[in-house]
Amino acid sequence: MERPIAGRPAATSTAGVEVSVVLPAYNEERTIENTVRVTLETLESFLPADAFEVIIAEDGCDDRTPEIADQMAAEDSRVRHFHSDRRLGRGGALEHAFEAADGETLVYFDTDLATDMRHLEELVECVRSGEYDIATGSRWMPENVAHRPAERGVPSRVYNTLVRFFLRSDLRDHQCGFKAFSREAFDTLRYEVEDNHWFWDTEMLVRGQRYGFRIREFAVDWEPKGDTKVDLVRDVLGMGSQILRTWWQLSVRPRITRRVTIFAGLLLTVFALALMTLYIDPSEVLAVLGQTDPTLVAVAAAVYVLSWPLRGVRYRDILNELGYRENTGFLTGAIFISQTGNLVFPARAGDAVRAYIVKARRGIPYPSGFASLAIERVFDLLTIAGMAGVVLVGLAATGSLSDIATVLANGVSGGEVSVSPEDVRTVAYVAAGVGIVAIAGVFGIALSARADRNLVRSTVGRFSSDSYVEYVVDIIDQFVSDLQAVAGDRTAFSRVGVSSVAIWMLDVVTAVIVLFALGVDIDPVVLVGVSFFAVSVGNLAKVLPLSPGGIGLYEIAFTVFMAALAPISPAMALAAAVLDHAVKNAVTVVGGVLSMLLLNVSLTTAVEESREISDRERELAETDS
Template sequence: MDRPVEVSVVLPAYNEEHTIEGTVRTTLETLAAFLPSDAVEVIVAEDGCDDRTPEIADQLAAEDSRVRHFHSDERLGRGGALERAFEAANGETLVYFDTDLATDMRHLEELVKRVRSEEYDVATGSRWMPENVADRPFKRGIPSRGYNGMVRLFLRSKLRDHQCGFKAMSREAFYQLKDEIKDNHWFWDTELLVRAQRKGLRVAEFSVDWEPKGDTKVDLVRDIFGMGSQIGRTWWELSVRPRIDRRVTMAAGVALTLVALMLMTVYLDPQEVLDVMGAADPALVLLAAVVYLVSWPIRGLRYRDILAELGFREKTGFLTGAIFISQTGNLVFPARAGDAVRAYVVKARRNIPYPSGFASLAAERVFDLLTITVLAGTVLLGLVATGNTSALVDGLLGSGAGQVGASERQAGRTAAFVAAGVGVAAILAVVAIVASARSDRNFIRSALGRFSSDSYADHVAGIVEQFVVDLQRTAGRRDAFARVGVSSLAIWVLDVVTAILVLVALGASGEMSLVTLVAVSFFAVSVGNLAKVLPLSPGGIGLYEGAFTILVVALSPISAPVAVGAAILDHAVKNIVTVLGGVASMLSLNVSLTKAVEESANAREQAEPVESD
């Protein structure tokens, strides 16, 4: 039964069978030195332990009515366990500290007093105050200083130590902050302090004596991947997103278009582009653009089928727009950062979880790579069968492509090696995905366990597992595999037809047979696109042109100037269609980050903790 108490101390516990009993008893003894016995409670926030911690906590709760045990059948994370316990706590002053008692307990009275006296809303111990810097081992000290420095720099915190597990707050302060804190794991402590300062709450930081207990819990997965990403996420939410409105979003869309078009001139001679366009048959160039545009609704249909396998039913028009926006981003940002834009759009607008969004996108990429690998491989087999591989080798080595410039020749060589590696990787990926979809074995947690035993690693493993499961669901069923495969083939056939029309627009059809023109185009476009997978340049500009040029010259009677012009015009037509479609989609979908986040349904599914009597 709930009792009116003044101070609630929460002890987050995960597999603490060797320390929890001593910690609870020490806590009660320390509190009794400065508070009435019936004014306190100690809550063991046991977070899905798989050792004897639950049993010991139950026994302690049975022996002393001031002790309460909250059990969770699944891992909530350190922050999640703390938040649940605080919501159920009875005290007006809420306290928590690490169960290893690394912080000297003689500071507990000072911690409680600073909040209980109503002088401060939040109080935290600090190991990095000038008058009392903790003697920390190198393995602990360097990461801690670096982390706290990043928090002060990016999140504008005035505190020196954000992760000291020795904090207190008023009940009112907790309820002001809890709905704004997004992290459920180790970053919860930092986010609490940062958001408290941003709200203007009174935050006290005071030095404490601290002694490390046991080995460090600095963790590769949690501290590098997790904490760093959370700093970035919080910086975006607090410093960037509030400044983004519809006007800023539309201006960014226009700027994105201009940057994409300007980037096309970094690797290409603008005058050369104009000369090529001037010599081409405008009707055929326009037809090429129309053919390429037709492939985009098919991309939307394919993406719809992929998402349908994951249980999400969306309209083709919306998905086509999302793809346009992400591909426009890929023309501007390095390392295919535009892919994350699509995952964001479908998450914000349709509440498709990020793991599913990225898994669907990865499935799409795998099918793309597999399709163009098969296309390139089919032509290569034809070259082997007809004894024309020597021309290809001579072209790549340079002896057979004397008319081609050094930059295009080097790009062609690079593209050939990159394309070969990417093609092999694509085939292996498809084999692995289909094979693993039929297996009950899962190696993700064991693999991550080699680097991390932390609760955040479990969280990351869960996300990765969901990603893999979604990917397997898409590629594992024969009918889904066939349907998405056929649409992928249609997309890339139209891509090649676009290149063929550009070559014909420049008069290339009079220099070779239609069969040769088609075969050369399929091979050049496929290899060029395989090479673009590695982000060696934004949108693959430059690399694609070099690959296309060297292969066309090596395998056909087309002259180098025509091949270069066709490569430039082909890529320019495709990029212009992509950029214009991206801008139109941004306008029609009204992709404003602030509004999109507000419209997204981010309800957190939380199961109430079970209290043990």
Template structure:
């Protein structure tokens, strides 16, 4: 991003001016000169000639606007030209210009002069007098509703309605480009306002109200001039995302305490269990579990433990390709802690915990922690999808696809277990969709590595052009770059791929041993092959979990395909799925607690602080 520069005239503007008027300008060569002259004349009508300045905040223009602004600044010492080499966005241009302004009353209005300039004195004096901290013109006051074309008026009313409902604003018009702020209000709010484009002034108004500043809204005469520079598809969608982001920050996140998070996780678990009882008789499952061989259950747990050092080795290889070299033991502990967090807290909050741990204990930047974790997830999905695909080919060769087609059409029932065909199809759709997306995503990344154009920003830019989308595009680009770094090194790709295969093979072997612990007596070759398919589909399906730990879709998938293909009785298959999950979760929790004690990490503190650490890291990188 090019640094803004102040291209004002040789005669410096006095630093003691009362009022600074900023004119945000992007390719305004046809109007900017007239706008500046009208602004100067209007200000002179009610202020001393040396009491104000006019700043042209020229935002990376590619027309003659910079040339005209420079000339006017040279002709009049009260005019300043604030130039940026690249686009900052309307909000970004305003913020930088206000920060460099000399006045205690900061004013801006749109350069098309759609708002009648007879209101400028009223706008300025509301703040300059000290009566209000913020003032804004309004086109939607009951006594003076603007006559706007439907294509612009209707979206504006919807937008303002959403802001009032979600952000609890008392104002009727947040978008009118005719506003004033006291220096104190601006300096207090500027660091909290994240948007740098069309939502900037809305966020300023909302946060001003929340902070207790006095905000005045008054009716203005307004007439649309020319075509709006707001893209009614991209920018409206972008501002919608900003409403949700601000709502989350102001209304939701402050209420997410440790107690709320734990209670939410428990409630989600209870809901998942309650839903399972709709097609499962718990008593029959418990009866089967009661007959499990404890020695083999312990053996299953011991086998599963073997996968954890492999997880640490894989994570070490991924971080190594990103330039960070850490010991396997530490990384295994960090994974244990994060996976324990995913079992306890909803919305995979444990993922943030891992990034927090490697940042707090080893100084690995927060974005790199998330990127490395995302790369790990991609390899997981590719490995699972590959395993499922290999078994599917084998089933096709042996006639097993007929059994899959049958279970998709009829579901599974037996004893007191009844899984409907619609539930089976849901699992199949989710698993297939996740597998296809994972493979397609890697192919797209491989293709993008060969292209010279920036495909990420081109695709994301189709949906919106606001500053938040720039942040999202940056995150995606970082992820793509890190994935390419691992995939681009054949040796690293091979190591990570082999370790992923070993990890998920151990996961399947654990499930097979659990089945033997429950007394399953079928051909081991058939059992292993079907288990690979059932476990793989179940893990793909649980990408959309019903509760923490993925309880729900995994059990359905395992039960259905084991019962249809092994064959194992539905009650036995379900009991195996539940016991398999319980064994793996128990190992995870024990390892997580031990790792928290070893690394001196509090799980709840890590969940709470990870959000703050991430915000600080992002702020430092800007």
């Protein structure tokens, strides 16, 4: 928690203070005293002694910086110390300090004094005079390009080029730690800016341009000091994702209206169905439909529909364990929409849609949203791996494993249908590998929940020594702790597990009904057992993102094992696989489009709702602090 700024209560306003200079400090015990002294001397050279204040925004330091800052604040009433017991991030520390500042002109610069302090007067007067709302130093102006080492210069050039291109910024340097804001500009932009770390000042500049604030960028003399803080974690994971996030918010979402969303949903339906023709011969589908009992096909579709409310119940139970109480109907619709996206895009990219929906419409943070998805996936994989394992044990007991060995060695061939041994082995290896990883993952999460050591923090720390690691690790910690919340609770684990079994039982029953609809006439016990194995292996195999919706891999697995383990011809097995997948995909797509309409998933509406949620979160955070 934050404590009041040393030297005076946080709520007190000092008459006469026009300029507030904030120095963001994190473990600066070796430099902070000299930085404050130089800052005071420079300000005194062009401002009255009582017209300014210097605030040390000390951001959760674990060295002597807090003690030094307290001492300087006690010795000079113009120095104030803003302390935080936890890391706020550079942007968060600046924002909180600016809020508590008394001046109408708000200034900050990096404590290493890399920018020549002779430019401070120009920076202050640009805003203090009222001529500009925002001022920023620049190391990349044509008349004065800073000489920077390649490890700093190249990433900086690339970064600024990306910001200019994606975010349509007219500025050349967005990250020079030498900026000033008018109180009006800061108060307007602070609630729009979402980042609280390194991207904070870039977002302030970009949004400031969109609001029409007058911005002055001027060349400064700049000399790099200290070790570079450029690293993979911060610059790729952090800054790149923030550029894309801001581009989406400013350039894409405002253009997506309800009409566009509905049209996109219908187009998605056509596209998903068209993609099926890339992996399945349409003539085969039509031939299969001509031979089926339409009543039984409708029954199969109805049975599969029953599994979707169960998916909503399971997702509700997962979120309950994470502390979120949501409506089952809403969650079922969100799952429908995301699964429809997964039919179109490989690597389950549609899952991000669900994380977005629950964040924008219900305020569930992205780490928890993705963690809940991961939990759901783990239970899916565990269930179908368990189903395959149980049938495999049964096959071993009846001496049928030799049939599997034969099909792995020789493939399947019959009539016009042929599956090579290589394709069969690929499916088998992927299915086995995914099952093993799923089981190992659950054990790993459960064991880590009991470990005293923070494995996430130590592991990520190996890849970066930058302070941004703390920001990244906090997000990963929340993700992992959410996984552990369900995996480590026996009751929750059992409840979600039972739901998962019921969901996949209905999935298998759907396939069995499809087989009966095709006129398959074999022992129902054998048919059900083989169907359990074929559907399980098929779903494990399609986890590998080789094709949208797993179309292709599922059909291979289903065809191969149905033909090998049951007295069904390869042609009949392929027909069943095609129809089974078609029925399930059709239900998914129709449910996805209807859910888009019923839930009114208009991104324009979502923007406003997520903005209100963000404002409430900020207000609560400020109240707690």
